[in-house]
Amino acid sequence: MSVRSDLLVRREFDLDLSFMKTGDRKFGRNIIKASIMAFLVALLVASSCYITIQRLNELHVRSLASQELILSLGHVLQTVKGEESAQRGFMITGKESYLQPYLFAQSSLPGQINHLSQLMGNDASMELLVVEINAKQADLQSIETTIRTNGSNWPGLVALTDSSNRAMDGINDRILGMILQQENMFEDLENERAGLYSRVVALVSSLIVFELLLCGISALTIGRNRAARLDSERLLNAKNALLRAQRDEFKSANDQLTAASMRFESLFQHIPVACVYTDSKGKILEWNQTSESLFGYTREEALRSTIFQTVVPPRDIATARKAMAAALAGQSLSAMEWVCLNKKGEERELFANLIPLLGEDDLPMGTIAAMIDITERKAVELLKNEFVSTVSHELRTPLTSIRGALGLVCSGAVGTLSDKALQLCAIANSNTERLVRLINDILDMEKIESGNLAFNNVDCCITDVVRNAIEENRGFADQFQISLALTAKESNTRVYADPDRLIQVMNNLLSNAIKFSPNRCEIIVEVHRATEGVIVSVEDCGPGIPEEFRLQVFDRFAQADSGDTRQKGGTGLGLSISKAIVEHLGGRIWFDTLETGTRFTFHLPYATASSGERYEIDRS
């Protein structure tokens, strides 16, 4: 594969891969975005959970402290009540054993109060409680002392006892109030903890749900991306297969193109036609070997110059530029005759075609001239024309004398001849006529071949032309007692033709029909209209054309039976000339072999208003 085709294929592949990479990048960006979002949300939730858990821990500590405070308050109350009860028992019974709880309280209560004070901190209720407990302690000590001093029946003891009872009630109320306060606080803390816990649960749940959702979406996206990627890969594989097929096809085409190019190059260099490529200014771009031979300049010399500096004669530069302009405008000029100069300055006559040289954009960027050297041919043609003209004149001149003299002698104008002399004169006269026809036919044939046979076309009635031709040949037919019958259904059928040339055709057909028909038969001439034009036919009753000769009937000097034809005086050119004339007039001629005889038929197009113009265009 050439570099160019390889690049083309590679570019196709690159296009598809870039499509895939674009899809992957998009998918990757989406995944990164989702991951960042998940991370941020998780960070936010974790931060919030952390703060909440910190708060929960704090609340837990405070709850524990509150519980401990309640317990401590309960212990203090229990201790004070036990102290009160112990003193009552002592006061009622007077037994020392009842004072054990009292004594225990006396020893443990300061520690309990101290512990309670530490738990409560700077609290006004605690300070009041401490004051009241101290006062109660003082009351209890006073009662104990009074009992021990005055006995349990001392009247003033009642007052002390009442005062102590009231103090006890106050302590009891205060401690219960404080417990209640702590219990309320504890409940508040628990409520707050429950709320925070719920929030944590909600946050974690939300996070889990969100992450699950994100995972789900990611999984879905990944799945879809995977499916899309698989589709893309399948598409890519299909495209790759197509591209490989195209590449192979391209390579095959490229190989063929390369081979064709080499064949063209070989042909270009060795074809016996001088080929010259030029740009729009006339600079020579390519110059084949035949050009080198024809003009004498090497390719290297030619490619350094223009056609105006090398081959175009100065007098023809304007004409050459005009032809180039036409080719650059897209016209193809053909069958031109140019005169060019070779390196020695000799003039060469060329038969040339000039066509546009198309660029990559399919627009003319220069010209291609294809030229054949016809210098020798033209010289030969000139010689031939001179020869034909000379022969024509030199043959006609003695023939004129012979024909005229024989005519006068045969007619008896210069004296009476014997029968044998008359017979010999008739033979001489007949062969003179044959020689005249032969010369005329040869000259006509030469003119047909050189394209110089002149036609004076007019709008004419074909029936009249045929009728005149029949009359011209009637004398010849009468010699053999042959009748000529004309059948023409329409009397005024017009064609655009040269009547003299049509008569020439009819004379050929009629004279052939007469010559090849047996005596006393009838030759039928028919003129009729058909869709495509006028049909004229001449039907003889001769032996027919031998099968082996049928393909050569219209060839020059074709004679089915030379011995017989010579007897009939034919030249072998009549049908060939007739065919050329009919075809020149836009018609055609053919023959049909009948059961008895042969029918020659020719067709001509009808004359129309534009026949003259069309004829001139066709001829040009």
Add this chain to the structure above:
Amino acid sequence: MRLTGLKRVYIVDDEEDIRTVACMALELIGGFVVGQAASGEQALAEAAAFGPDLILLDVMMPGMDGPASLKLMLADPDLSHIPVIFMTGMVQPQEVAAFLAMGASAVIAKPFEAMKLAAQLHEIWNRSL
């Protein structure tokens, strides 16, 4: 306009045999009085003295050819009124048209038919009346 019939014919041809045959044909068959010249120069010099009603002029002649002779005849007051017929083998339509354009009255093809030559001249003469 010619008021008289065709009686005197003048033949100009470099070929003596042709002149002889044509003279005999015109005299014997047509009954004309026939004069002749072997060249264009001779015709220009002598034709007026012969006083022809019609001149038969060959085209291809050495020296002064037919067309050159016709040109001078048309320029000659003594000959310009006499119809001139070219007698030639050059009878292609464009050649005939060219001869007629030069001023010839008609063209007769060579080789002519001696027995019909007189009749042809009569026909041309009558047609141009």
